[in-house]
Structures are given as structure tokens and as C-alpha cells.
Amino acid sequence: MDNRRRAKSQKIARQNDEFKTEDNKRRAEALKIERQNDEFKIEDNKRRAEALKIERQNVEFKTEDNKRRAEALKIERQNDEFKTEDNKRRAVAHKIERQNVESKTEENKKRAEALKIERQNDEFKTEDNKRRAEAHKIERQNDEFKTEENKKRAEALKIKRAEEEYKEEERRRNALRMQNNRDKYKNNFDVMKSNYELKIKEGPTHICSCCGGLWFEYSIKEFTVEMLRNKGLPKEFIDTVCYLENAIIKLCVTCRKDIMSNKVPNLCLSNGLAFYEIPD
Template sequence: MSKLKRRSTSQRNAEVARRMRERRTGDDFRLLDNRRRANSHKIERQDVEFKTEDNRRKAEALKIEQQDDEFKTEDNKRRAEALKIERQDVEFKTEDNRRRAEALKIARQNDEFKEEERRRNALRIHNNRDKYKSNFDGMRSNYESKIKEGPTHICSCCSGLWFEYSIREYTVEMLTNKGLNAEFIDTVCYLKQAIIKLCATCRNDIMPNKVPNLGLSNGLGFYEVPDCLKILTELEERLISPRIPFMAIRSLGSCKQFGLKGNFVNVTMNVDANVSVLPRSFSDTHTIQLKLMRQIKNKNAFMYETIRPKVVHTAVKYLVEQELYKDEGIVISHDWLKEYSNERENFIIDDEDKKFDENESISKDFDNEDKWNECDDKPVNPSATETLLHDEIGDQNNMGIKFAPGENNRPISILMDLKVDELTFPKMYCGKQRKTKANVKLTYAKIAKSELRMFDRRCVLENKVITLEEAENISYEKKRDLIRNDPVTCVRYFEHRLKCLWEILSAPCGPLQGYELEDKYVRVEFQVRGSPHIHALL
């Protein structure tokens, strides 16, 4: 009787299992059943004894399964991919790094583990150094991959753009464990991010609890540019600048890079007088032609643009309210507004009406000869901009306004003019003075280095993203323009490529196979071409 009862119970269990399998073939039922089982298992695991036993059982089952090499490889790959996806979350990555650091700190209390870790690190460093010594193809591939990327990594302290090998990543906890105060870390890290990136220069100062000289926390950061200044053209900016930098700039060699010839002259301008030549009665859409002259008597314009008076008026109204312009005593007079309000000028034009008679011969009257002398009392009119000189084509078009804002004004030495940058480039500095900390010693060269390396690329002219397809099809002339607009970054990239090249040439299995590179002499020259090149003796 008992055997019959057991058989019937077994049959019922088999029947229930068969029905359950049939029902789980439906997706809806399977999802609901899995959810129910997960909730039930979650409740059961609240019991500490059950949770411990369940973990032990799972660990034993996994240990048995991992004896199969294929399963072990696939399981490790799956776990690595899952962890990689999870670490894309900044909070999870920070917490995971903290947990790993704590676990490693505890493990290092064991002398055997510490010794084994040192041995592994030494072996890893040795392997990395010799990774490409026996494989020229791999070494060449490594070189090509290194030079693909430019200085695109941003330091959290100085906000400079750096190459990947110059940057190391930290968290606040990692820096705190190195003995740094959390308040100090918050002060020196100008860019507030969960992952702190530090360049080699900043690391050398921060680790001994020193504030780096070029850290933006010292007052080297740029101000946010208001909308009224963002839209200014080059000539419109010159109208509202209290200073004009005069320099004779020439194109050099086949590369057509820029070169400075002669003295740099810093000329003061009257902003009120500049703006007063513009009519006040025009609407937002009206434009006028404006010719910036070195001297009124000159035949050719130094700069010639179609400008927007309304935009200039809006920008200058903003600037005269700033502290820097107030300190300089720059104000805009409105007394002459009535005088000009009823006038009608005949130079309201469209851009397409601006024409040049290019068939005329180039004027032989070179006004840009370097005749200036600091002791010369003769009137000087170095009315110019910081970029390439305007093509001096014989201009037969008399439409527009001619004015020479720097005529008869005496230059000021840039060594005496402490605010020359801010007053010359209002679009860049927003009419505000750079406020560096008094206890920080900063030379002008260091300030220029900080601004040229900064991730805010307002110091260069070109600031747009170029796709890979555009880069492949870009013309030679456009490449020259891009290099001209940001020569500092191009020179840094040139140095980076040279550094990667010397690594290949110094490798035993490099192109000099069998001949070890013992010494080299390198001379970097710019000469008349503008772009750097080297002469090397190996």
C-alpha cells in the first residue's frame, strides 16, 4: 500500500512538473513566474543563515563549472563586459574604486601579498617596456595609434589640454589617502568632476600640498562671454577696443604661416570717437561699410568690412558699465546724438554690393614700412589688428566711412601698459581685468602659456569640430589656415610626434636593426617657413 502511495505521489509531482514546463513555454507566464521566484528568493535571503548557505552552494556550483576552461573563459568575459557597462555610471565607478582601494589596503597588510604585488608590478613594467622590442609591425602600429590623438585631455587644475600620457586619473578618496586635505582638493580642482584628472606639472605641486602656479584657482580663468560680444566681427571689435596693437605681419614661405616684422606698437584709441562715426538711427538689420585707415590721406584701407552699427552700440553699452572701462575713464557721450539723428547716409548697402576693382595694380605706396621709433615725435598712425594685413588693392569704391582712429596718437610701451591685453581684446576678456592672487608670482610668459593651452579655445580663431570625412577631403589652403590659427597646439603636436618617433628609433628591433642608437643631436628650426622642422644627426 505504501509503495502504491509513493508511486502515485511521484506521478503527481511529475505531472505538475510537466504542466509547469508547458506553461513556461509562454513568454508572459515565464516572466511572471520568474518575477515571483525572484521576489520569493529575495525574501528568503533576508534570513542570514539561508543567505550564507545559498552563497556557499552557488560558489561550489560555480567552482565546479569553472573547471571547464571554455565555461571559465566565457564567464570571465561576460563578467568583464558587465562590469565595464556598470562602470560607465560615474557614481558606481567612484564607489567601485573606493571599495577596491579599501580591499587592497586590507590585503596589503599581509606581507606575502605585498611582496607578490611588487613582483607582479615589476614584471608588468618590464613587459610593457619590452612589448614592442621584438615586433616591428606592432611597434609601428603602436606609433600610429599614439599620434592619432592630439592634446584632448583636460587637467582639472590648470584646465590645460594635454596628451593622454601626461594625465592621471584620481578620485577624492584616492587623493585623501595620499595625505591631501579635502578642502585643499576642492580649492585646486577648478573643474568639479567625480574623476579628477591631473597633468604631470600640477601633480608635482599638488602632492606636496602646494597650489600650482598655473592653476585656474589663482585667477587665470576666463570670464563667460556675453551674447552681445560673441557676435562681433574683427573690425567691430576694433571699434570698441581702447587699444590697437600695430604689427607688421608677413606670410612666410610656402607654408604661408605668419611672421612678425619690426616693432610691436601699442596705440591708444578714443572709443567714444570711434563709435560716434556710426549713425544711431539705423535699425538692427542695417549695415554700413567702414574703412579702417592708417591715415586719412592714405589711398587704401587697412581693414574694410560691412559692419552692424546696432551690434557695436549694444556691445559698447555693455563694456562701459564694466569696472575696467570705468577705471580707464571710458564713457560714451550722447550729446551728439541729436546732431546725427536726422542725417541720412547713402552707404546702407547689402554685402553683395561690396566690390573691388581687382584689375587695378597694387599700390606702390607701402604705408606699413617700419619707420617707428620710441623717441620719434612725428605723428604715428599704427592703426591695425592682430591678424593678417588687408590686401592693399587699389580701391575705387568711395562708398562707406573712412576713419583713422590711431592717427596722431602717441604709442604706449606694452611694458608700462599693465592692462594691454584686456583693453585690446574686449571680446576675449569681456571688458574685465584679470584678477590673479597677490601672493602668486606669475610672469607674462606663464599667463600666455596658460591661456594658449586652456580648453577654452577663445585665444585661437578657429573653434569648430571637423569630422573624419572633412579632414580627409580638406584642401591644402584650409590646412594652412587651421595651422595659422592655432600654431601653439600644432607645435606641441609636432613635439609629441618626435617623442614617439625617438621611441621607435631607439628600440633594438626598430628600423636601425642591429645598430643601437647611442646618441643623437637634434636642432629644431622655424626659419622662413613658420612651421617647425628638425635637423637630426644620429
């Protein structure tokens, strides 16, 4: 009876906000002191867990509680130290969970399903393929992994090729690839032939400043004295090898190779191979 009167009196008193605030402070302080006792703390945690479990059977309460938890966690994870520790805890918990075969299988299914949905986005799919290719390239730098993968591929191919349908499809692919290669070669040859015919119509009209030979345009590279000096060639050497004096120095591939090695080409006109000037 006395407890009832106290409870009723307390209830009335707590309708006063100021009293309620002070009372909450007193309760919190008292609870803090009591929880310094390990035995009390363990029992209190059990009571709290049990009470929360009962409350979370209410869908509305559970939804609100999840929101509060998510919001609180979001705020806490803004602290880098907490975030690092939280990630470690999650990783450890996840590792333990995946030791359970059933849990691991279910999680793999969820991941596969989520990835399947994400890969319907072309942009994501392209990026994902790049990541996979890069990761696979790195993995194959490991000789052991590469050897094992090659074995698996060979074994898988062997099994597939036992099927007549696959074998026939492979023959078609190979035939098509060979045909494409032949067409590609033929096209390349036709292009090269056409280019050659166009070039020879003009004839070799470009004169090498070193040997005086006639060359096609693609065999000649143009320089200035300054460009050659920048490559470390002395001015006297340039004057010697560039017998034909022009503002633009044209060098054929043969002479250019020797000149860049700081050597006078054998066919250089300055080696006494130049014709005498024809007198008037």
C-alpha cells in the first residue's frame, strides 16, 4: 500500500518538468554508481537486453529503433578512430559468420544477385570489367596461380570439346577467324600496293643533303642546323656531312643513322664523291 502511494506521488511529481529533469539526473547518477558493481552490471544488462527484445517485437518500435541506431552509428563513424575500429570489428564478425557454410552460401547468393542487378547498368558493367581484368592480370603475375588457372582452362576446354555441338561451333569460329585474317592481309596488301603505286608515280625526287641520293618522301627526314646541334653534333661535323647547303637539311635513313652516331657516312659527298661543278 505504501509503495502504491509512493508511485502515485512520484507520478504526479514527475508531471513537473523541472522535477522530472532533476529526478532523471538522480536516477542516472544512482544507476552509474550501481553499475560499478560488476554483478549488478551483468544483471542490469540482461534485464535491458530482455526488455529490448520484447519491445522490438513491436514492428513500429523496431523500425524507429533501427533508425535511431543507424543515425547514431552514422554520427559515431564520422570519428576516424571509431570508424577504423568499427571496420575491424565488422571484418572479424563477418569472417566468423562466413565460417558457417549455410551463411556463406546465402551471402554469396545475395552478392551474386546484387552484382547481377548492378551489371545491368552499362557504365558500371564497363568499369567492373576493367577492375576484373586488372585484378586478373595482377593475379596471373603469380606463376603458381597462372599454372593452376591454365590447368583449369585446359581441363574445362577438354570437357567442352567432348561435346559435338561445341566442337562444331569451335570449328566455325576458327574458320571464320582464318577467313578474317586472310581478308585482313589481303586488304592490307591492297592498301600497301596502292600506296606504293601512288608514290612511284611521283618518283624519288627528294635529295639527301649528305649523299645526294634521290629518295621518296617517306624515306627523308628534315632538320635544321639548330636541331642537329641540339642533338649534340658539333657545327664543324654538321658542315662536313651536310654537303649540299640548304636552310632545310634533308637526310635519308641510311645517312641519318651514321650521322646521329657522330660518324661520317661512307657515301657522304664530302668523301670526294661529289661531281665537279660544270663550268659555264
